[in-house]
Amino acid sequence: MQIDLWSFANTLYAMQNTEQRCLWAQAQGANVCLILCALWLEWRASAFDPILAAKLIEHAKSEEHLVLGPLRALRTQWKTEAQHNDALQKLRESVKRLELEAEKNLLQRLEDLCCATQAGKPNFQWLKKLSSPVTWKAQELRHWQQLLLTV
Numbered sequence: 001m002q003i004d005l006w007s008f009a010n011t012l013y014a015m016q017n018t019e020q021r022c023l024w025a026q027a028q029g030a031n032v033c034l035i036l037c038a039l040w041l042e043w044r045a046s047a048f049d050p051i052l053a054a055k056l057i058e059h060a061k062s063e064e065h066l067v068l069g070p071l072r073a074l075r076t077q078w079k080t081e082a083q084h085n086d087a088l089q090k091l092r093e094s095v096k097r098l099e100l101e102a103e104k105n106l107l108q109r110l111e112d113l114c115c116a117t118q119a120g121k122p123n124f125q126w127l128k129k130l131s132s133p134v135t136w137k138a139q140e141l142r143h144w145q146q147l148l149l150t151v
Contacts, residue, residue, distance in 0.1 A: 005111035006104055008043065008151065009036040015147055021140070030134045031060045033068075033103055037110045038130035043148045047120025053129045056110055063106045071099040122148070 003011075012018055013036070022032045037056060075095045082089040124141050136144075 002044065005037060005040050005107045005114075008040045009033075009107055011151055012036065012039060012147060015150070017143070018147065021143070025131055025134045028134045030131045031064055033063075033106045033110065034060045034130040035127065036107065037114070038126035039144060039148060040111075041114060041117065041126040042122045042124060042144075043151055044117070045120055045122050046114070046117035046126070048123070048125035048129070049117065050129070052113065052117065053126070055113055056130060057132075059109060059113065060106065063102070063109075067102045068099065068106070071095055071102060075099060 013022070022035060025035055026032050034056060037060075075092055078088055078092045078095070082092045122145075124136075124144070127136065127141070127144065
């Protein structure tokens with residue numbers, strides 16, 4: 001059964017420890033949308049394509065710079081003050097919804113770029129390439145592998 005990237009991302013993100021691992025990787029400089037895309041490509045057993053990987057990275061970096069980064073920075077900047085200011089908290093929640101919508105749009109565009117991938121064997125080349133600069137330990141790769149078996 002094939003599912004779209006957004007549905008896959010939501011299913012995977014709801015699983016145990018996925019959010020924590022993704023946020024950890026984001027703090028290391030990785031793009032969570034690219035990680036989710038990589039895992040989706042692994043789950044679909046898509047053959048690794050270095051040219052497509054470069055396109056995905058380029059597209060995600062552009063979106064991160066233009067849209068996601070500024071929204072995340074604003075939401076983060078307001079976090080402490082919003083705890084004591086209801087009006088600011090409502091604005092912060094609006095920014096959070098915009099950030100989620102931007103992530104959904106990015107995932108759709110990444111999926112569109114992946115429409116012609118060929119069948120291959122899952123070997124985590126997608127995850128290793130698209131989650132740069134994060135280096136996953138063997139134990140973490142096994143965790144992702146186990147999660148992909150349950151999707």
